[in-house]
Amino acid sequence: MTNVSPTTQPTAADDADVLAAENARRGGTPPRSSWRLLVPTMTPWLALGLIIVGAIALFGIIGPFLVGDPNAIRDAGLTGPTGEHPLGTTQTGQDVLAQLAHATRGSLIIGLIVGVLATALSAVFGILGAYLGGFAxxxxxxxxxxxxVIPGLPLVIVISGFVPRESRGLWTIAVVLAVTGWAASARVLRAQTLSIRNRDYVAAARVAGEKPWRVITVEILPNLLPVLASQFVFAVIAAILGEAGLSFIGLGASNSSTLGTMLFYAQNGFALPLGAWWWFGPPGLIIALFGMGLSLINFSIDEIINPKLKNVRLHRKRARQALRLERRKAVR
Known part of the structure; x- marks a missing residue:
């Protein structure tokens, strides 16, 4: 198997080398990492994404403490939004707002677990393998x-189907989604690591007798943090959507409440034919908004990884400023 050729596009490591050369020209000490590249310029899209994700995360964290029991059964079944129940009730009289708060927390937990596990697996198999080379x-x-090569969704369905229903909790579903979702990110990290490991500062660390684990964590890993951050965000999005899909077909967490299980019970309760939009609408809207917010954040992270995108945005900003200046001169 042949090695992937180093990418020719500018990366975070390339920017780090430029900063190091500039500092060396001025007589300073070249930086050993590109930590400053992790601080993106605030853009409207990034601000909107952070607001959406922050609001949903806050609702999932604090909301369960402010609502009642999501499993409490009442006489008023399948009623629309009222003052007592702002999002109405289910077919058995359960408060939809209370269920939505607990379900949002469950989906956020699954997304966080899968994001951490999938990113860790991709880092181990991508970064470590590319640095060691050879048989590894x-x-x-x-x-x-x-x-x-194996299709992701069928593999997840097969693995979840073999897990007993009573054992399918949040952690089980999270592990299944993480195990089946790390490979693509590992390939990207491998290509980036193959490019970085041949740079001068990595070679200098090897010549100085640095241990492999220290070279990886101090010299290579900091330059890959923007890529890891982008992959983490993508893994969270894929995890929440994957869990919702599994729960919708009855293979989700059986002993936990998530946005997917809400949609599953709404489907079984014939919410759509009965016109109970308040039952299936809010969880679907939360999933869509959270995915949109994370996508906006991911696009902003791409500007850190690819300086060409940042330059395009700066050129557009300067062009708009020049256009406004010309209009002011024309008015005068």
Whole structure:
């Protein structure tokens, strides 16, 4: 298996080298990482994404403490929004707002667990394998290719189907989604690591007798943090959507409340034919808004990884400023 050729597009590591050369020209000490590249310029899209994600996360964290019991059964079944029940009730009289708060927390927990596990697996198989090279790189690449060839959704369905229903909790579903969703990110990290490991500061660390784990964590990993952050955000989005899909077909967490299980019970309760939009609408809207917010954040992170995108945005900003200046001169 041949190695992936180094990318020719500017990366975070390239920007780090430029900063190091500039500091060296001025007589300073070249930086050992690109931590400053993790601080993006605030843009309207990034601000909107942070507001959406922050509001939903706050609702999922604090909301369950402010609402009642989501499993409490009342006589008023399938009623629309009222003052007592702002989002109405289910077919058995359960408060939809209370269910939505607990379900949002469950989906956020699954997304966080899958994001951490999938990012960790992709870092181990992508960064470590590419740095070690040889048999380790070939074995890790072969394993990544196997997971990439197998269709993701059918594999998740098969694995979830073999897990007993009473054992399918949040952690079980999270592990299944993480195991089946790390391969693509590992390939990207491998290509980036192959490009970075041949740079001068990495070679200098090797010559100085640095241990491999220190070279990876101090010299290579900081330059890959923007890529890891982008992959983490993508993994969270994929996890929440994947869990919702599994729950909708009855293979989700059986002993936990998530946005997917809300949609599952709404489907079984014939919410759509009965016109009970308040039952299936809010969880679907939360999933859509959270995915949109994370996508906006992910697009902003792309500007850190690819300086060309940042330059395009700066050119557009300068063009708008020049256009406004010309209009002011024309008015005068």
């Amino acid at each position: 790189d070939e074995a890790f690449s072969l394993l990544s290719n196997v997971f990439l």
